[in-house]
Amino acid sequence: MKKFIDPNHPFFASALVRWVTSLVPVIWALVEFVHGNTGWGMISAALGALAFWALIVRGPDEPTAPGKDTPQD
Incomplete structure (x- = not known):
């Protein structure tokens, strides 16, 4: 079965891309909570x-x- 997020994909080679990919949904969650959603x-x-x-x-x-x-061995 394929992984939902494959950390070995060349797109995620940069640490900056990995951090941005993981933090943007969290920041968006805060926006949604502030607006009551x-x-x-x-x-x-x-x-x-x-x-x-x-x-x-x-x-x-x-x-x-x-x-x-x-x-x-």
């Missing part, structure tokens, strides 16, 4: 939390050097 605020906050988890907390996989894709 709690439903849309919860949806935006959930999407921001998902993006933050996938892009910042978990982050992209570490690149492996050629020939080092299997651990040595």
Whole structure:
């Protein structure tokens, strides 16, 4: 199954892009809450939390050097 947000995609190579992608939905959730739209605020906050988890907390996989894709015993 494909991931909703793939941190290994080349678009997310820059840390700035990962941070902006995760913070914009959270900021938009605050706008929705201020205007009394709690439903849309919860949806935006959930999407921001998902993006933050996938892009910042978990982050992209570490690149492996050629020939080092299997651990040595």
